[in-house]
Amino acid sequence: MTICAYATFDDADSDDELQPVLAAWREAGIEGRAERWDDPAADWSAYDAVIVRSVWDYIFRREEFLAWARRVESVTRLLNPHAVLEANTDKTYLRDLGVPVVPTHWSSDGLPDWPEYVVKPTVSGGARDTTRTADREEARVLAAALEAAGRTPMVQPYLDMVESEGETSLLYFNGRFSHAVRRNPMLAPGMTMADNARAHLRPPAPDQVELAEKVLAAVPHALLYARIDLVRLPDGAPVVMEVELTEPYLFLGHDQGAAARFAGALRELL
CATH class of the missing domain: 3.40.50.20 (Rossmann fold)
Incomplete structure (x- = not known):
């Protein structure tokens, strides 16, 4: 056994x-x-x-x-x-993916001029220490506070598409696509952690699958599981928000066969 x-x-x-x-x-x-x-x-x-x-x-x-x-x-x-x-546990990996990612500024200096900002540390989870603000100076101060604490900040534009189009998470087990879900935006007004955990199955578009599989192809290790979180820019192009390879929620309850596929992938790797 x-x-x-x-x-x-x-x-x-x-x-x-x-x-x-x-x-x-x-x-x-x-x-x-x-x-x-x-x-x-x-x-x-x-x-x-x-x-x-x-x-x-x-x-x-x-x-x-x-x-x-x-x-x-x-x-x-x-x-x-x-x-x-x-x-994967430090989001500076986004700099080295070699694929389109959400535009990201990595310091408190010289912030781009964006309508809204999302400021967070590169080591975090569940939106911890993450702030959305339309105030450029507030974004700079928040990023500087992370630097002063010895943490690397990442500053990104808030993308309205996460509310209209939604964030798409593609799940892969042992390199094979299992299922995908549309997730609720964490930083939308009135959103709670419970709201964010709710999702529904969404067949990914071909350009999303192409981008996710480029990410997976760049990882030189066997992966039991991977969750690729994507969002679309205002021009419609898909970009990577995060590549979850450490402890992602897999949304197994959203697809009847997902848990069995996960177990089957483990059996193959063993």
């Missing part, structure tokens, strides 16, 4: 994908056990693989998390691999 760890955090009950994934793994002949990633008593060498999933507190201690991933990879298979996690 293949045994895999589902790496989570100390609030695993907030992960509504944990139990469906473990059930799908069982159907695929894989015994899965939830383990807190920072549990000092966990014996990672006892597993055929450790699957990084809802490690949602890593943003507060990224270096500790990456050191953990390095240790785990020294004793068993880690998916996604440490090299992927190290690159």
